[in-house]
Amino acid sequence: MQALRNVGFHGCAPKRCGRVVMDGLVTSKEAEHLVELVESALSYGGSTGGASILDLHSGAMSKGNGFVNIYSYLKKKKLDQIFTDDDFLLYTQIKNRIRQAIATEFGILQENLYLTKPTFFSRMTNATAKTIHDEYWHVHVDKETYGSFFYTSLLYLTNHNIDYTGGRFIFNDADANRTVEPRTGRVSFFTSGSENPHFVEKVTSGTRYAVTVSFTCDKDQAIRDPTSEAFQD
Numbered sequence: 709m710q711a712l713r714n715v716g717f718h719g720c721a722p723k724r725c726g727r728v729v730m731d732g733l734v735t736s737k738e739a740e741h742l743v744e745l746v747e748s749a750l751s752y753g754g755s756t757g758g759a760s761i762l763d764l765h766s767g768a769m770s771k772g773n774g775f776v777n778i779y780s781y782l783k784k785k786k787l788d789q790i791f792t793d794d795d796f797l798l799y800t801q802i803k804n805r806i807r808q809a810i811a812t813e814f815g816i817l818q819e820n821l822y823l824t825k826p827t828f829f830s831r832m833t834n835a836t837a838k839t840i841h842d843e844y845w846h847v848h849v850d851k852e853t854y855g856s857f858f859y860t861s862l863l864y865l866t867n868h869n870i871d872y873t874g875g876r877f878i879f880n881d882a883d884a885n886r887t888v889e890p891r892t893g894r895v896s897f898f899t900s901g902s903e904n905p906h907f908v909e910k911v912t913s914g915t916r917y918a919v920t921v922s923f924t925c926d927k928d929q930a931i932r933d934p935t936s937e938a939f940q941d
């Protein structure tokens with residue numbers, strides 16, 4: 709593991725390698741609430757192809773073959789904003805639980821872990837890809853793809869083999885592929901460097917919902933928790 713890349717970020721380098729899968733951090737009810745939130749947003753957009761995202765922080769939401777800002781989109785259409793303070797609060801509470809779990813598992817201080825961008829909801833289906841953004845099945849390293857990530861966490865909102873088929877998460881190790889089976893409320897987290905290349909298997913039927921919640925040790929890359937201020941001027 710390349711823990712050394714975290715040198716300079718005191719108290720944030722992992723004390724040990726690890727990939728952790730946890731059940732019980734997030735309840736099914738909370739996961740359902742988040743599915744409703746993302747579904748209500750994507751009812752105003754959604755990708756034409758198989759992968760849609762919603763980023764509560766930047767407002768970025770897939771629409772057609774591109775992206776819009778959901779906050780300004782709703783405002784322009786003179787529609788009510790759809791997220792409540794409770795939605796934002798739930799998101800932040802869950803983020804804090806995951807951050808605590810990462811800190812404990814990797815032997816670091818949670819004060820040194822900051823939410824970073826992008827952090828987003830995803831919806832994946834077997835619709836034919838229309839743009840590169842729909843192609844979620846490519847092997848990648850999050851730190852290379854997203855820059856600021858030190859720790860990646862994934863919260864699954866629906867169940868593999870119940871709500872959809874395919875769509876498992878796969879670590880692409882040199883000697884073998886290692887699989888995480890998405891289940892409602894399950895959280896998986898790992899360091900974001902080249903020790904953890906991964907991809908999502910193609911969804912073959914149904915709809916897969918997940919949230920990518922990313923953390924950095926670099927205070928300069930920290931983002932604030934999303935609030936309803938996002939849709940005020």
Ligand SMILES: O=C(O)CCC(=O)C(=O)O
Nearest residue numbers: 830850862877908918920
């Ligand atoms: O949804 C998943 O299981 C993985 C998503 C992913 O690899 C990412 O957002 O970088």
Ligand SMILES: [Fe+2]
Nearest residue numbers: 848849850906
């Ligand atoms: Fe990833």
